[in-house]
Amino acid sequence: MIERDEDPWVDWIAAEAGRPVALDPGARERLLAAVRAEPLPTRAPRPWRRLFERRPLALSPVASLATAAGLVGIGVLAGAMIYRDGRPAGPPTEVVENTRLPVHDTVRVVKFVLIAPQAKEVALVGDFNRWDARATPMTRTPTGGTWSVTLPVVPGRHLYAFVVDGTQWLADPTAPLAPEDGFGAANSVLLVGESHS
Numbered sequence: 001m002i003e004r005d006e007d008p009w010v011d012w013i014a015a016e017a018g019r020p021v022a023l024d025p026g027a028r029e030r031l032l033a034a035v036r037a038e039p040l041p042t043r044a045p046r047p048w049r050r051l052f053e054r055r056p057l058a059l060s061p062v063a064s065l066a067t068a069a070g071l072v073g074i075g076v077l078a079g080a081m082i083y084r085d086g087r088p089a090g091p092p093t094e095v096v097e098n099t100r101l102p103v104h105d106t107v108r109v110v111k112f113v114l115i116a117p118q119a120k121e122v123a124l125v126g127d128f129n130r131w132d133a134r135a136t137p138m139t140r141t142p143t144g145g146t147w148s149v150t151l152p153v154v155p156g157r158h159l160y161a162f163v164v165d166g167t168q169w170l171a172d173p174t175a176p177l178a179p180e181d182g183f184g185a186a187n188s189v190l191l192v193g194e195s196h197s
Contacts, residue, residue, distance in 0.1 A: 107152045108192045112160070114138065114172065117145035119164045126160030126190075128153050133163045159187045 059067065112124050122138040128151070129135040138147040147162075159178050162170045171177055172188035 106154055108155060109150055110153045110190065110192060111148060111150045112138070112162075112172070113146060113148045113174075114162045114164075114170070115146050116162075116164055116170075119147065121165060122147040123163045123166075124149050124151065124160060125163055125169075126187075127158050128160070133166065138162070153190070153192050155192045158190045158192065160190055161185060161187050 114122055116122055122140075123133045124136040124138055125131045125133050136149055136151060138149040140147055160172070162172065164170055169185045171186035175188040175190060178187040178189045
Protein backbone atom coordinates (compact mmCIF):
# COMPACT_ATOMS: atom_id res chain seq x y z
CA MET A 1 0.00 0.00 0.00
CA ILE A 2 1.22 3.46 -0.94
CA GLU A 3 1.64 5.88 1.89
CA ARG A 4 0.38 9.41 1.28
CA ASP A 5 1.58 12.56 2.87
CA GLU A 6 -1.04 14.29 4.88
CA ASP A 7 -1.41 17.13 2.41
CA PRO A 8 -4.85 18.73 2.03
CA TRP A 9 -4.25 19.50 -1.66
CA VAL A 10 -3.57 15.91 -2.52
CA ASP A 11 -6.72 14.84 -0.72
CA TRP A 12 -8.74 17.46 -2.58
CA ILE A 13 -7.35 16.44 -6.02
CA ALA A 14 -8.08 12.79 -5.31
CA ALA A 15 -11.63 13.61 -4.24
CA GLU A 16 -12.23 15.71 -7.40
CA ALA A 17 -10.83 13.02 -9.68
CA GLY A 18 -13.22 10.47 -8.22
CA ARG A 19 -16.33 12.62 -8.46
CA PRO A 20 -18.73 11.84 -11.34
CA VAL A 21 -18.79 14.39 -14.17
CA ALA A 22 -22.07 16.08 -14.90
CA LEU A 23 -22.59 17.19 -18.50
CA ASP A 24 -24.72 20.05 -19.61
CA PRO A 25 -27.63 18.50 -21.57
CA GLY A 26 -27.25 21.08 -24.39
CA ALA A 27 -23.49 20.51 -24.83
CA ARG A 28 -23.99 17.54 -27.12
CA GLU A 29 -26.39 19.47 -29.33
CA ARG A 30 -24.01 22.47 -29.52
CA LEU A 31 -21.12 20.17 -30.48
CA LEU A 32 -23.13 18.46 -33.25
CA ALA A 33 -24.34 21.84 -34.56
CA ALA A 34 -20.72 23.07 -34.76
CA VAL A 35 -19.70 19.94 -36.68
CA ARG A 36 -22.61 20.33 -39.11
CA ALA A 37 -21.67 24.00 -39.72
CA GLU A 38 -18.20 23.07 -40.97
CA PRO A 39 -17.94 22.82 -44.79
CA LEU A 40 -17.70 19.36 -46.24
CA PRO A 41 -14.19 18.31 -47.26
CA THR A 42 -13.54 18.51 -51.00
CA ARG A 43 -12.61 15.42 -52.93
CA ALA A 44 -8.98 15.03 -53.83
CA PRO A 45 -8.31 15.78 -57.50
CA ARG A 46 -8.14 12.80 -59.76
CA PRO A 47 -4.59 11.70 -60.65
CA TRP A 48 -4.91 12.60 -64.34
CA ARG A 49 -5.98 16.18 -63.46
CA ARG A 50 -2.70 16.63 -61.60
CA LEU A 51 -0.86 16.30 -64.89
CA PHE A 52 -2.44 19.51 -66.16
CA GLU A 53 -1.96 21.63 -63.03
CA ARG A 54 0.52 24.48 -63.21
CA ARG A 55 3.33 24.15 -60.73
CA PRO A 56 6.90 25.41 -60.48
CA LEU A 57 9.65 23.13 -61.71
CA ALA A 58 13.19 23.35 -60.41
CA LEU A 59 15.87 21.15 -61.97
CA SER A 60 19.44 20.60 -60.95
CA PRO A 61 22.11 21.28 -63.60
CA VAL A 62 22.52 17.55 -64.20
CA ALA A 63 18.77 17.06 -64.61
CA SER A 64 18.66 20.06 -66.98
CA LEU A 65 21.39 18.52 -69.15
CA ALA A 66 19.64 15.14 -69.14
CA THR A 67 16.36 16.80 -70.17
CA ALA A 68 18.09 18.75 -72.95
CA ALA A 69 19.81 15.57 -74.19
CA GLY A 70 16.48 13.75 -74.21
CA LEU A 71 14.84 16.52 -76.24
CA VAL A 72 17.72 16.49 -78.73
CA GLY A 73 17.35 12.71 -78.99
CA ILE A 74 13.65 13.10 -79.72
CA GLY A 75 14.48 15.62 -82.45
CA VAL A 76 17.03 13.29 -84.01
CA LEU A 77 14.59 10.39 -83.98
CA ALA A 78 11.82 12.54 -85.45
CA GLY A 79 14.16 13.72 -88.19
CA ALA A 80 15.21 10.16 -88.92
CA MET A 81 11.55 9.16 -89.21
CA ILE A 82 10.78 12.03 -91.60
CA TYR A 83 13.82 11.33 -93.77
CA ARG A 84 14.03 7.56 -93.47
CA ASP A 85 16.98 7.18 -95.81
CA GLY A 86 18.70 10.33 -94.54
CA ARG A 87 17.88 12.26 -97.71
CA PRO A 88 15.30 15.06 -97.90
CA ALA A 89 13.53 15.80 -101.15
CA GLY A 90 15.56 17.79 -103.62
CA PRO A 91 17.81 17.36 -106.62
CA PRO A 92 20.06 14.37 -105.93
CA THR A 93 23.78 14.24 -106.48
CA GLU A 94 24.00 12.09 -109.55
CA VAL A 95 26.65 10.24 -111.48
CA VAL A 96 26.35 11.22 -115.13
CA GLU A 97 28.20 10.34 -118.28
CA ASN A 98 29.64 13.33 -120.12
CA THR A 99 30.66 12.72 -123.72
CA ARG A 100 32.83 15.85 -123.80
CA LEU A 101 35.12 14.50 -121.08
CA PRO A 102 37.05 11.29 -121.51
CA VAL A 103 35.63 8.48 -119.39
CA HIS A 104 38.10 5.78 -118.46
CA ASP A 105 37.84 2.80 -116.17
CA THR A 106 39.35 4.90 -113.39
CA VAL A 107 37.30 8.12 -113.71
CA ARG A 108 33.56 8.90 -113.48
CA VAL A 109 31.92 12.26 -114.08
CA VAL A 110 29.74 13.49 -111.20
CA LYS A 111 27.38 16.46 -111.16
CA PHE A 112 27.10 18.24 -107.80
CA VAL A 113 24.05 20.46 -107.17
CA LEU A 114 23.18 22.83 -104.28
CA ILE A 115 20.08 24.98 -103.89
CA ALA A 116 21.23 28.26 -102.33
CA PRO A 117 19.31 31.24 -103.76
CA GLN A 118 20.79 33.77 -101.31
CA ALA A 119 24.44 32.79 -101.95
CA LYS A 120 26.81 35.10 -103.80
CA GLU A 121 29.32 32.32 -104.51
CA VAL A 122 29.54 28.58 -103.86
CA ALA A 123 32.52 26.23 -104.12
CA LEU A 124 32.84 22.45 -103.91
CA VAL A 125 35.47 21.05 -101.56
CA GLY A 126 36.37 17.46 -100.85
CA ASP A 127 39.10 14.87 -100.63
CA PHE A 128 39.17 14.85 -104.46
CA ASN A 129 40.44 18.48 -104.57
CA ARG A 130 42.37 18.54 -101.27
CA TRP A 131 39.61 20.62 -99.58
CA ASP A 132 40.67 23.70 -101.53
CA ALA A 133 37.79 26.21 -101.67
CA ARG A 134 39.35 27.90 -104.74
CA ALA A 135 39.84 24.71 -106.77
CA THR A 136 36.22 23.96 -107.79
CA PRO A 137 33.90 26.99 -107.98
CA MET A 138 30.28 26.20 -108.79
CA THR A 139 28.16 27.95 -111.43
CA ARG A 140 24.79 29.58 -110.79
CA THR A 141 22.01 28.27 -113.02
CA PRO A 142 20.03 30.77 -115.13
CA THR A 143 17.12 30.63 -112.66
CA GLY A 144 19.50 31.88 -109.99
CA GLY A 145 18.66 29.60 -107.09
CA THR A 146 20.69 26.51 -107.93
CA TRP A 147 24.47 26.05 -108.14
CA SER A 148 26.13 23.15 -109.95
CA VAL A 149 29.45 21.79 -111.15
CA THR A 150 30.44 18.66 -113.06
CA LEU A 151 33.68 17.00 -112.02
CA PRO A 152 35.60 13.83 -112.94
CA VAL A 153 36.04 11.69 -109.81
CA VAL A 154 37.88 8.39 -109.36
CA PRO A 155 35.77 5.47 -108.10
CA GLY A 156 35.57 4.98 -104.34
CA ARG A 157 34.22 6.66 -101.22
CA HIS A 158 34.68 10.43 -101.10
CA LEU A 159 33.90 13.10 -98.50
CA TYR A 160 32.82 16.52 -99.65
CA ALA A 161 30.99 19.71 -98.66
CA PHE A 162 29.97 23.07 -100.11
CA VAL A 163 31.50 26.42 -99.09
CA VAL A 164 28.96 29.24 -99.35
CA ASP A 165 30.23 32.83 -99.62
CA GLY A 166 33.72 31.76 -98.59
CA THR A 167 32.88 31.09 -94.94
CA GLN A 168 29.91 28.79 -94.42
CA TRP A 169 30.58 25.05 -94.86
CA LEU A 170 27.46 23.01 -95.65
CA ALA A 171 26.93 19.30 -96.08
CA ASP A 172 24.97 18.24 -99.15
CA PRO A 173 21.32 18.03 -97.96
CA THR A 174 20.61 15.33 -100.57
CA ALA A 175 23.47 12.97 -99.64
CA PRO A 176 24.27 10.80 -96.61
CA LEU A 177 26.30 12.47 -93.86
CA ALA A 178 29.78 11.26 -93.00
CA PRO A 179 30.70 10.51 -89.37
CA GLU A 180 31.93 13.51 -87.37
CA ASP A 181 35.36 14.60 -88.63
CA GLY A 182 36.55 16.11 -85.35
CA PHE A 183 36.72 19.64 -86.78
CA GLY A 184 33.05 20.51 -86.24
CA ALA A 185 32.08 20.64 -89.93
CA ALA A 186 29.52 18.27 -91.39
CA ASN A 187 30.59 16.45 -94.56
CA SER A 188 28.69 14.35 -97.06
CA VAL A 189 29.59 10.96 -98.51
CA LEU A 190 29.75 10.19 -102.22
CA LEU A 191 30.17 6.60 -103.44
CA VAL A 192 31.41 6.39 -107.01
CA GLY A 193 31.28 2.94 -108.59
CA GLU A 194 33.61 1.36 -111.13
CA SER A 195 32.80 1.91 -114.80
CA HIS A 196 31.99 -1.33 -116.62
CA SER A 197 32.64 -0.77 -120.33
